[in-house]
Structures are given as C-alpha cells and as structure tokens.
Amino acid sequence: MDYGMIGKIEKAKHYAEERERIVFENFHVTFDGDNNPHTVEFIDGVWRCDCDFFLTRNLCSHTMALERILEGMLSVTAEVV
Numbered sequence: 758m759d760y761g762m763i764g765k766i767e768k769a770k771h772y773a774e775e776r777e778r779i780v781f782e783n784f785h786v787t788f789d790g791d792n793n794p795h796t797v798e799f800i801d802g803v804w805r806c807d808c809d810f811f812l813t814r815n816l817c818s819h820t821m822a823l824e825r826i827l828e829g830m831l832s833v834t835a836e837v838v
Contacts, residue, residue, distance in 0.1 A: 779830050788819045795819050802832045 772778060781799060788795045790808065797819050798805040804820045811817035824831065 776830055780832055781827060781830050782832055786823070788823070790819065797823060799823070799831070 782802070783800050785796070785798045788797050796807045806817050806819050808817050808819060811820065
C-alpha cells in the first residue's frame, strides 16, 4: 500500500469519529422490518415510509430507528409528513 493511501485511510478514520461533520439531507433505504421490507426516505428534511402505520401517523418504528442511528447527523429542520 502506498503512503498516500495510508494517509487517506487515517483521515477517513478521523472523519468517522467526528460524526458532526456529516449532515444527511436526502437518502433512500430499504428497512427489513419484522413482517416486510419497507422503503424509507429522507428528502429535504422530511421523512417518508411506506408502512401502514406511517401512512396514518406520519411516524413509525422505521423512521424512529433511523433517527436514533443518525442522531446528530440529520438536518435540524427534520420533520415528518
């Protein structure tokens, strides 16, 4: 491995420890729920999930789990729709 790559690996480790450097604005994931897989999206600070619970409450276990995982990494204006 060359010296340049070693430096990049060390920098990546440093960045990974400083999660506050990262702010998610948009993403699309498949969440493997207990019963079915669900599509969860975070677009321009707004959550969406295709599960029945979210469709009636604009909040669900899938979006809440991702909020916990990404704590401090979501835009401050995150809201549910």
